[in-house]
Amino acid sequence: MNDGFFLASDVASIGEGEAKRVEIGAMLILIYRYQGQFYSTSAFCPHQDVSLDPNNCQGNEIICKSHGYRMNFTTGVCMTDPSLFFPAFQTKVDSGQVWVKLK
Numbered sequence: 805m806n807d808g809f810f811l812a813s814d815v816a817s818i819g820e821g822e823a824k825r826v827e828i829g830a831m832l833i834l835i836y837r838y839q840g841q842f843y844s845t846s847a848f849c850p851h852q853d854v855s856l857d858p859n860n861c862q863g864n865e866i867i868c869k870s871h872g873y874r875m876n877f878t879t880g881v882c883m884t885d886p887s888l889f890f891p892a893f894q895t896k897v898d899s900g901q902v903w904v905k906l907k
C-alpha cells in the first residue's frame with residue numbers, strides 16, 4: 805500500500821488499448837490502458853452484476869456481452885443507463901507499476 809493506493813499490476817503487462825482483470829484482496833477490478841493513460845473500474849457490469857470480459861473494449865468503453873450495456877471506463881459512467889453505479893477508481897503509475905485507490 806502506498807498513500808491509500810494498492811499495487812494492481814506492472815505497466816508492461818497491459819498493452820495499449822488492452823484491459824486486464826486484477827484481484828486486490830477480495831476485490832476484482834479491471835485495469836485499462838488507453839491513449840497512454842491507465843484507468844480502473846469494477847470488474848462487474850452495473851446492469852446485472854455479470855463479470856465483464858476485459859477483451860471486450862472499444863475505444864474508451866467496455867461492453868458487457870450479456871445485454872450490450874456500454875460503460876465508459878475513463879469516467880465510470882454507464883452510457884446505456886447513466887443512473888447505474890459503475891465505480892471507477894483513482895489510478896496512478898509509479899515506478900513502472902499501476903496503483904489503484906479503491907475508495
Ligand code: FES
Pocket residue numbers: 849850851852853854868869870871872873
Ligand atoms: S448484465 Fe451486463 S448488460 Fe446486462
